[in-house]
Amino acid sequence: MKDLAALISAFASLLWPVILAAVLYVLRPAVLELVSTAKNRKFSIKVGGQELTMDEANEQQQRLIADLQAQVIDLRNRISPELPDTENRSENVRATIAATPGEHEVLWVDDNPKNNSYLIEQLLQGGIKVRTVLSTSDGARMLKDGRYAMIVSDMGRNEVGGFNPHAGLDFLKLVRGADKDVPFVLFTNSRSYQEYRDTALSLGATYITSSTTDLAGIFRNAFGKRF
Template identity: 30%
Template sequence: MSVDEFTKLTEALTKLLSVLVWPALLAFVLVRFGPALKEFFSSLGEFTFKGGGFEATAKRKQAEAAAALVAASVARPDANRTPGSAARDAKEAAAVVAESVNARVIRRASEATALWVDDRPSNNIFERQSLEALGVSFVLATSTDEALDRLAKQKFDVIISDMGRPPDSRAGYTLLEKLRASGNQTPFVIYAGSNAPEHKAEARSRGALGCTNRASELFEYVLAALNRVG
């Protein structure tokens, strides 16, 4: 790393540290993925912290969301991950936040509640934190029955579901079918292990907003859902 690159990286880290509410998250990203994330931190230079009031708050939320989303992007299991692909995923995560998050999005997110259905919710901590940084509230369910019970008692702006939950290998679709059969049209996103075109097409044909295994794309789907129902 050149002196100039090191200087830019240090400046970006200083800006991030000044607004980040999760220092442990930053430490995780730096220790485990530091070499691959140089481009990510450089891209945070897009976030300016001039001014005060809501503008400064919005910029802080952008930085928090970006830090969590890049952690989600590079921490998700991938047997084919390399330092180069991790850097690309990190850069993509930063770009998604920079391009999609603004004051209007933050205002809408602060009013939103999402239902996340996954039998292993600890696998999605960083993904949730990226959206919580914008103000989205989450209710968690670990089974289809629990999700249906929560849906009977509360209205949600978006539903995120994994696919397989023992003993049902297609539990995501089971939940989606039950919802649509009951007339519930809440935007529904499948967050599972596949990003194959045929699986995306099947999800849409069944009434889902989308299907992905990429944290950045999930982030975009959720914001699109909030924009749709807002």
């Protein structure tokens, strides 16, 4: 009896994969149809009693964020006008961008570009192209493709060989060796801002900030109503 039970158990363990394969084969057309049609489906949510697609909801959210940023920037400028040095830099940036030939394009170097998604989308909606790369070496290759209206870089990032806490400064030196005029913005965390601010400015950074709102203000001052 034990041998028979073992035989039945072994047979059952072999039978389940066969049954599963048979079911998948029978359902294969339906599964393929489900996969192919899923690409064209748009999930929806209800907001304020209205049914919105995720794209529509995301678009409204972006407009709200952009409006809030604009209000904050305007309020801050009224309360605390730019210092003469900063104001001169803003004027120089606008003049440099205006003199940049062709379509305006921003080169953005960051090993985690998802963190910048909303700002990138705002630039794109204003007709400003954005080229994102993940490392200093990739950024160096992009510099050979043409001149950019602005360059943005994070500070510390994963590079070949491991994490480089001052990769942004390394890229800044490389850029300034080739172009002394292109606006260069370092967008970093508060710790790196405190540690590297003076060094970055002495090496030729146009701006360094740890604030998303400040960066949005830099874009607005540089590109005007397009941002």
